[in-house]
Amino acid sequence: MSGRPLTVVQLVPALESGGAERSTLEIARALVAAGHRSIVVSAGGRLVPQLVAEGSEHVALPIGRKSLRTLGLIGHLRRLFRDVQPDIVHARSRLPAWIGRLALRPLRPRPHVVTTMHGLNSPGRYSRIMAEGERVICVSNSVRDYALHHYPGTDPARLVVIPRGVDPAEFPFGYQPDDAWRAAFFAEYPQLAGAPLLTLPGRGTRLKGHADAIGLLADLGERGVDARLLLLGAREAGREAYLAELEALAQSLGVADRIAITAPRSDVRDVFAISALVLQLSTHPESFGRTVVEALSLCRPVLGYAHGGVGELLAELYPAGRVAPGDRARLVEHAAELLRLAPAIPLLTSHRLSDMQDKTLALYRELAGP
Numbered sequence: 001m002s003g004r005p006l007t008v009v010q011l012v013p014a015l016e017s018g019g020a021e022r023s024t025l026e027i028a029r030a031l032v033a034a035g036h037r038s039i040v041v042s043a044g045g046r047l048v049p050q051l052v053a054e055g056s057e058h059v060a061l062p063i064g065r066k067s068l069r070t071l072g073l074i075g076h077l078r079r080l081f082r083d084v085q086p087d088i089v090h091a092r093s094r095l096p097a098w099i100g101r102l103a104l105r106p107l108r109p110r111p112h113v114v115t116t117m118h119g120l121n122s123p124g125r126y127s128r129i130m131a132e133g134e135r136v137i138c139v140s141n142s143v144r145d146y147a148l149h150h151y152p153g154t155d156p157a158r159l160v161v162i163p164r165g166v167d168p169a170e171f172p173f174g175y176q177p178d179d180a181w182r183a184a185f186f187a188e189y190p191q192l193a194g195a196p197l198l199t200l201p202g203r204g205t206r207l208k209g210h211a212d213a214i215g216l217l218a219d220l221g222e223r224g225v226d227a228r229l230l231l232l233g234a235r236e237a238g239r240e241a242y243l244a245e246l247e248a249l250a251q252s253l254g255v256a257d258r259i260a261i262t263a264p265r266s267d268v269r270d271v272f273a274i275s276a277l278v279l280q281l282s283t284h285p286e287s288f289g290r291t292v293v294e295a296l297s298l299c300r301p302v303l304g305y306a307h308g309g310v311g312e313l314l315a316e317l318y319p320a321g322r323v324a325p326g327d328r329a330r331l332v333e334h335a336a337e338l339l340r341l342a343p344a345i346p347l348l349t350s351h352r353l354s355d356m357q358d359k360t361l362a363l364y365r366e367l368a369g370p
Contacts, residue, residue: 003370007037009086009111011096013064016045017264019290020092020118023164023356027090028056030357039084041077041096063096070099077103081111087368090114094121097129112367117143119287120308123150135363137162139288140309160363164288165356166348170269171297173347177270185270189260195226196276196339201268201291202232204239209281209305210246212331216279218253219332225339229255232271233264273298277338280304283325289313293351301342303335318345 008031012024024040025047031038032055040051043062051058059080061073081089081103089104089111091097097115104110115133120143130136131151138144138161147154177185186193198217202208210231217229235243243261250256265271272278278295285308292313295302304310306322314322320343323331 003365003368005036006031006087006364006368007039007084008088008090008364009039009041009081009084011063011089011091011093011100012040012042013093013096014043014045014062015040015047015051015058017047019164019288020116021045021047023116023118024092025051025054026165026353026357027360029054030361032056034361036361037084039080039086041080063099064093066095070095071102074099074102078107081107086111088112088114088364090116090364091130091133092116092118094127094130097133098126101129114363114367117147117287119143120146120285131159134158134367135160137360137363139164140312142285142309142312143287160359162356162359162363163351164290164293165351165353166290166293166297167353168297168348171272171294173297174299175269175273177267177273181267181270182274185267185274189230189262191257192228192230192260195228195258197228197230197274198277198279198335199230199232199271199275200234200279200281201272202234202282203264204234204236204242206242207282207284208234209279209283210234211249212281212283212326212328213279214246214250214253214255214259215328216281216331216335217255217258219328220335220339221255221258223332223336225336227258227276227339229259230271230275231259231261232268233262235261235263268294269298272300275300277335277342278302280310281331282308282310284308286310293317293348296345297348299345301338301345303331303338313351317348317351318343 010024028038038056041059044060048058091100113133114135115130116137117130121127131147131154136159144159200213220227250259272295287309289310292302302321305325307325
């Protein structure tokens with residue numbers, strides 16, 4: 001470690017799941033490994049035991065709760081800042097960023113403030129705070145462009161593009177699950193056996209493009225291309241009406257017997273590894289597209305709409321997988337081509353977890369000084 005040890009406080013709503021939460025743990029782990037003090041403030045959640053086991057401290061404050069009572073936490077957070085005297089406060093979400101700003105207001109000297117724009121939030125005064133850190137980490141060039149477009153007063157020099165990264169040890173090139181896993185998976189979803197598997201990962205929201213994936217399966221069938229479709233992670237509580245809509249669509253297109261819709265699973269790596277094609281068909285641009293990098297890290301081809309962070313990643317890492325958003329004819333044409341003979345996928349040399357960790361810690365060091 002070069003320079004003095006730093007104290008870094010990350011602010012996040014909770015530690016349950018999601019990209020911001022995973023990045024929080026990944027940076028916390030890197031801070032501890034480099035000899036720094038890592039503190040995370042959140043409402044808690046299932047990832048807290050892992051965070052603490054990896055050497056960080058957790059302070060339980062529901063700073064992401066959308067309630068007037070959350071303003072009462074400003075004093076608690078201010079006392080924490082006074083006690084630990086952080087070098088860096090890193091806010092990863094809008095409400096925690098606002099609470100953090102108000103808590104820091106009377107403090108002298110103040111720690112340096114970093115924000116990360118993880119998503120393409122609706123522009124406005126509430127969201128603007130994510131573009132107002134001393135340094136603003138953008139998870140893609142698409143996010144950087146979005147910030148400059150919607151917040152034209154932003155100094156471009158404060159925006160730093162640091163894409164999220166994937167651990168090649170977690171998603172190793174050419175990995176395949178063992179026979180026991182395969183047997184258990186196809187016993188659970190027998191309708192997916194016997195043909196190339198298309199997997200679309202994503203929550204049960206209309207924006208993820210599930211209907212487009214179902215239409216693609218039907219279009220492939222009309223071309224004489226037999227395939228199966230897994231909507232991975234779409235079956236969630238509270239989404240019953242949407243799932244019924246998808247099931248009705250599959251029935252009307254005659255593909256209901258070739259589809260499975262699952263709850264979120266912990267064996268995503270194994271599912272991706274047996275997939276002939278991983279789909280990313282979000283109907284609106286996304287800020288990044290971690291599943292694109294995860295699949296390519298495993299040496300699995302990806303087909304996705306060429307907009308937002310997904311389009312950016314495909315242009316750089318796998319151009320053969322790009323399709324104009326909503327172009328149904330080209331989507332089925334590309335899918336058939338990739339299923340017949342996918343272009344070779346090179347070993348991943350960018351968008352690695354270590355890249356993201358090293359660049360973030362270097363940014364902290366730059367701000368905090370020697």
